[in-house]
Amino acid sequence: MDSLSLRERQKEKRRTRIYNVAIDLFKRGGFQTTTATDIAKASNVSRGTFFNYYPYKEAVLLDYGSQIMARLRDLAETRLREGHDPQQVLAEVWERLAEESGQERDLIPPLAYEVMNPSPDRARTAYEALPLSRVIGLILSPMQQAGQLRSDLSLQRMSNLIADTYLIIALRWSAYGTERSLAEEMRLTLSFLMQGVLVRPPA
Structure with missing residues:
Protein backbone atom coordinates (compact mmCIF):
# COMPACT_ATOMS: atom_id res chain seq x y z
CA MET A 1 0.00 0.00 0.00
CA ASP A 2 2.78 2.39 0.97
CA SER A 3 4.88 1.49 -2.09
CA LEU A 4 1.88 2.07 -4.35
CA SER A 5 1.27 5.43 -2.72
CA LEU A 6 4.93 6.33 -3.20
CA ARG A 7 4.80 5.22 -6.83
CA GLU A 8 1.72 7.34 -7.46
CA ARG A 9 3.37 10.35 -5.85
CA GLN A 10 6.44 9.87 -8.03
CA LYS A 11 4.26 9.67 -11.14
CA GLU A 12 2.42 12.85 -10.16
CA LYS A 13 5.71 14.60 -9.46
CA ARG A 14 7.04 13.56 -12.87
CA ARG A 15 3.87 14.71 -14.62
CA THR A 16 4.08 18.08 -12.85
CA ARG A 17 7.71 18.48 -13.92
CA ILE A 18 6.89 17.65 -17.54
CA TYR A 19 3.96 20.07 -17.49
CA ASN A 20 5.95 22.95 -15.99
CA VAL A 21 8.84 22.44 -18.40
CA ALA A 22 6.48 22.25 -21.39
CA ILE A 23 4.60 25.43 -20.51
CA ASP A 24 7.88 27.25 -19.95
CA LEU A 25 9.16 26.12 -23.36
CA PHE A 26 5.89 27.11 -25.03
CA LYS A 27 6.11 30.59 -23.54
CA ARG A 28 9.78 31.10 -24.35
CA GLY A 29 10.09 29.42 -27.72
CA GLY A 30 6.53 29.22 -29.03
CA PHE A 31 4.11 26.34 -29.10
CA GLN A 32 4.54 25.41 -32.74
CA THR A 33 8.34 25.27 -32.66
CA THR A 34 8.51 23.29 -29.41
CA THR A 35 8.48 19.53 -30.00
CA ALA A 36 7.67 16.61 -27.74
CA THR A 37 11.36 15.69 -27.97
CA ASP A 38 12.32 19.16 -26.71
CA ILE A 39 9.99 18.78 -23.75
CA ALA A 40 11.18 15.27 -22.92
CA LYS A 41 14.84 16.28 -23.10
CA ALA A 42 14.36 19.35 -20.90
CA SER A 43 12.34 17.25 -18.44
CA ASN A 44 15.02 14.53 -18.27
CA VAL A 45 12.63 11.83 -19.45
CA SER A 46 12.42 9.76 -22.61
CA ARG A 47 10.14 10.74 -25.47
CA GLY A 48 8.09 7.63 -24.74
CA THR A 49 7.66 8.69 -21.13
CA PHE A 50 6.35 12.06 -22.27
CA PHE A 51 3.69 10.33 -24.37
CA ASN A 52 2.78 8.11 -21.44
CA TYR A 53 1.66 11.24 -19.62
CA TYR A 54 0.47 13.31 -22.58
CA PRO A 55 -0.71 11.41 -25.67
CA TYR A 56 -0.14 14.51 -27.84
CA LYS A 57 1.57 17.84 -27.32
Whole structure:
Protein backbone atom coordinates (compact mmCIF):
# COMPACT_ATOMS: atom_id res chain seq x y z
CA MET A 1 0.00 0.00 0.00
CA ASP A 2 2.78 2.39 0.97
CA SER A 3 4.88 1.49 -2.09
CA LEU A 4 1.88 2.07 -4.35
CA SER A 5 1.27 5.43 -2.72
CA LEU A 6 4.93 6.33 -3.20
CA ARG A 7 4.80 5.22 -6.83
CA GLU A 8 1.72 7.34 -7.46
CA ARG A 9 3.37 10.35 -5.85
CA GLN A 10 6.44 9.87 -8.03
CA LYS A 11 4.26 9.67 -11.14
CA GLU A 12 2.42 12.85 -10.16
CA LYS A 13 5.71 14.60 -9.46
CA ARG A 14 7.04 13.56 -12.87
CA ARG A 15 3.87 14.71 -14.62
CA THR A 16 4.08 18.08 -12.85
CA ARG A 17 7.71 18.48 -13.92
CA ILE A 18 6.89 17.65 -17.54
CA TYR A 19 3.96 20.07 -17.49
CA ASN A 20 5.95 22.95 -15.99
CA VAL A 21 8.84 22.44 -18.40
CA ALA A 22 6.48 22.25 -21.39
CA ILE A 23 4.60 25.43 -20.51
CA ASP A 24 7.88 27.25 -19.95
CA LEU A 25 9.16 26.12 -23.36
CA PHE A 26 5.89 27.11 -25.03
CA LYS A 27 6.11 30.59 -23.54
CA ARG A 28 9.78 31.10 -24.35
CA GLY A 29 10.09 29.42 -27.72
CA GLY A 30 6.53 29.22 -29.03
CA PHE A 31 4.11 26.34 -29.10
CA GLN A 32 4.54 25.41 -32.74
CA THR A 33 8.34 25.27 -32.66
CA THR A 34 8.51 23.29 -29.41
CA THR A 35 8.48 19.53 -30.00
CA ALA A 36 7.67 16.61 -27.74
CA THR A 37 11.36 15.69 -27.97
CA ASP A 38 12.32 19.16 -26.71
CA ILE A 39 9.99 18.78 -23.75
CA ALA A 40 11.18 15.27 -22.92
CA LYS A 41 14.84 16.28 -23.10
CA ALA A 42 14.36 19.35 -20.90
CA SER A 43 12.34 17.25 -18.44
CA ASN A 44 15.02 14.53 -18.27
CA VAL A 45 12.63 11.83 -19.45
CA SER A 46 12.42 9.76 -22.61
CA ARG A 47 10.14 10.74 -25.47
CA GLY A 48 8.09 7.63 -24.74
CA THR A 49 7.66 8.69 -21.13
CA PHE A 50 6.35 12.06 -22.27
CA PHE A 51 3.69 10.33 -24.37
CA ASN A 52 2.78 8.11 -21.44
CA TYR A 53 1.66 11.24 -19.62
CA TYR A 54 0.47 13.31 -22.58
CA PRO A 55 -0.71 11.41 -25.67
CA TYR A 56 -0.14 14.51 -27.84
CA LYS A 57 1.57 17.84 -27.32
CA GLU A 58 -1.68 19.81 -27.20
CA ALA A 59 -2.80 17.77 -24.19
CA VAL A 60 -0.36 19.80 -22.08
CA LEU A 61 -2.32 22.91 -23.01
CA LEU A 62 -5.54 21.25 -21.88
CA ASP A 63 -4.03 20.91 -18.40
CA TYR A 64 -3.08 24.59 -18.59
CA GLY A 65 -6.58 25.63 -19.63
CA SER A 66 -8.17 23.30 -17.09
CA GLN A 67 -6.34 25.04 -14.26
CA ILE A 68 -7.64 28.41 -15.47
CA MET A 69 -11.19 27.03 -15.61
CA ALA A 70 -10.90 25.68 -12.05
CA ARG A 71 -9.82 29.11 -10.79
CA LEU A 72 -12.71 30.77 -12.61
CA ARG A 73 -15.22 28.31 -11.17
CA ASP A 74 -13.86 28.89 -7.67
CA LEU A 75 -14.16 32.64 -8.20
CA ALA A 76 -17.74 32.33 -9.48
CA GLU A 77 -18.83 30.07 -6.63
CA THR A 78 -17.27 32.37 -4.04
CA ARG A 79 -18.84 35.52 -5.45
CA LEU A 80 -22.28 33.94 -5.77
CA ARG A 81 -22.05 32.56 -2.23
CA GLU A 82 -21.21 36.05 -1.02
CA GLY A 83 -24.42 37.31 -2.59
CA HIS A 84 -23.01 39.29 -5.52
CA ASP A 85 -25.26 40.00 -8.48
CA PRO A 86 -24.82 37.23 -11.11
CA GLN A 87 -24.33 39.74 -13.92
CA GLN A 88 -21.49 41.35 -11.99
CA VAL A 89 -20.03 37.91 -11.27
CA LEU A 90 -20.16 37.00 -14.95
CA ALA A 91 -18.45 40.29 -15.87
CA GLU A 92 -15.70 39.65 -13.32
CA VAL A 93 -15.13 36.05 -14.40
CA TRP A 94 -15.22 37.08 -18.07
CA GLU A 95 -12.65 39.82 -17.50
CA ARG A 96 -10.40 37.54 -15.44
CA LEU A 97 -10.43 34.99 -18.26
CA ALA A 98 -9.61 37.70 -20.80
CA GLU A 99 -6.69 38.88 -18.69
CA GLU A 100 -5.28 35.37 -18.37
CA SER A 101 -5.77 34.64 -22.07
CA GLY A 102 -4.29 37.99 -23.10
CA GLN A 103 -1.08 37.26 -21.20
CA GLU A 104 -0.44 34.15 -23.31
CA ARG A 105 -1.63 35.24 -26.72
CA ASP A 106 0.26 32.54 -28.64
CA LEU A 107 -1.39 29.72 -26.70
CA ILE A 108 -4.94 30.67 -27.72
CA PRO A 109 -4.88 29.29 -31.31
CA PRO A 110 -3.71 25.75 -30.42
CA LEU A 111 -6.16 25.62 -27.52
CA ALA A 112 -8.99 26.78 -29.77
CA TYR A 113 -8.00 24.22 -32.39
CA GLU A 114 -8.35 21.42 -29.86
CA VAL A 115 -11.91 22.45 -29.06
CA MET A 116 -12.68 22.38 -32.80
CA ASN A 117 -10.46 19.38 -33.59
CA PRO A 118 -11.72 17.19 -36.47
CA SER A 119 -11.16 14.17 -34.22
CA PRO A 120 -14.35 13.75 -32.14
CA ASP A 121 -12.39 12.16 -29.29
CA ARG A 122 -9.90 15.01 -29.07
CA ALA A 123 -12.63 17.65 -29.39
CA ARG A 124 -14.60 15.94 -26.61
CA THR A 125 -11.51 15.76 -24.41
CA ALA A 126 -10.88 19.48 -24.95
CA TYR A 127 -14.52 20.36 -24.22
CA GLU A 128 -14.39 18.42 -20.95
CA ALA A 129 -11.05 19.97 -19.96
CA LEU A 130 -12.20 23.51 -20.74
CA PRO A 131 -15.73 23.69 -19.27
CA LEU A 132 -16.27 27.42 -19.77
CA SER A 133 -19.92 26.87 -20.67
CA ARG A 134 -20.49 25.08 -17.35
CA VAL A 135 -18.94 27.96 -15.42
CA ILE A 136 -21.18 30.39 -17.32
CA GLY A 137 -24.19 28.15 -16.67
CA LEU A 138 -23.41 28.17 -12.96
CA ILE A 139 -23.52 31.98 -12.98
CA LEU A 140 -26.63 32.28 -15.14
CA SER A 141 -28.61 29.69 -13.19
CA PRO A 142 -29.80 32.10 -10.44
CA MET A 143 -30.89 34.54 -13.14
CA GLN A 144 -32.89 31.84 -14.88
CA GLN A 145 -34.55 30.87 -11.58
CA ALA A 146 -35.47 34.52 -11.06
CA GLY A 147 -37.06 34.69 -14.52
CA GLN A 148 -34.48 37.15 -15.83
CA LEU A 149 -33.45 35.09 -18.86
CA ARG A 150 -35.35 34.43 -22.05
CA SER A 151 -37.28 31.18 -21.98
CA ASP A 152 -37.08 30.12 -25.64
CA LEU A 153 -33.49 28.88 -25.19
CA SER A 154 -32.25 26.39 -22.62
CA LEU A 155 -29.68 27.44 -20.04
CA GLN A 156 -27.19 25.04 -21.60
CA ARG A 157 -27.75 26.47 -25.08
CA MET A 158 -27.26 30.05 -23.89
CA SER A 159 -24.15 29.09 -21.90
CA ASN A 160 -22.69 27.25 -24.88
CA LEU A 161 -23.34 30.19 -27.20
CA ILE A 162 -21.64 32.62 -24.83
CA ALA A 163 -18.65 30.30 -24.35
CA ASP A 164 -18.36 29.67 -28.10
CA THR A 165 -18.42 33.41 -28.76
CA TYR A 166 -15.60 33.90 -26.28
CA LEU A 167 -13.53 31.32 -28.13
CA ILE A 168 -14.07 32.88 -31.55
CA ILE A 169 -13.39 36.45 -30.38
CA ALA A 170 -10.24 35.37 -28.51
CA LEU A 171 -9.02 33.42 -31.54
CA ARG A 172 -9.60 36.36 -33.87
CA TRP A 173 -7.88 38.75 -31.45
CA SER A 174 -4.92 36.40 -31.13
CA ALA A 175 -4.54 35.96 -34.89
CA TYR A 176 -5.17 39.51 -36.08
CA GLY A 177 -5.13 41.80 -33.06
CA THR A 178 -6.96 45.08 -32.68
CA GLU A 179 -6.24 48.44 -31.11
CA ARG A 180 -8.11 47.21 -28.03
CA SER A 181 -6.86 44.73 -25.45
CA LEU A 182 -8.55 41.35 -25.26
CA ALA A 183 -10.21 42.44 -21.99
CA GLU A 184 -11.70 45.49 -23.75
CA GLU A 185 -12.87 43.37 -26.68
CA MET A 186 -14.52 40.94 -24.29
CA ARG A 187 -16.27 43.66 -22.30
CA LEU A 188 -17.91 44.86 -25.50
CA THR A 189 -18.75 41.29 -26.52
CA LEU A 190 -20.32 40.39 -23.17
CA SER A 191 -22.42 43.54 -23.17
CA PHE A 192 -23.74 42.62 -26.62
CA LEU A 193 -24.38 38.98 -25.65
CA MET A 194 -26.27 39.76 -22.48
CA GLN A 195 -28.74 41.89 -24.39
CA GLY A 196 -29.58 38.70 -26.26
CA VAL A 197 -30.26 36.46 -23.25
CA LEU A 198 -32.11 38.81 -20.92
CA VAL A 199 -35.89 39.01 -20.91
CA ARG A 200 -37.01 42.14 -22.71
CA PRO A 201 -39.64 44.28 -20.95
CA PRO A 202 -42.95 44.38 -22.81
CA ALA A 203 -43.31 47.28 -25.23
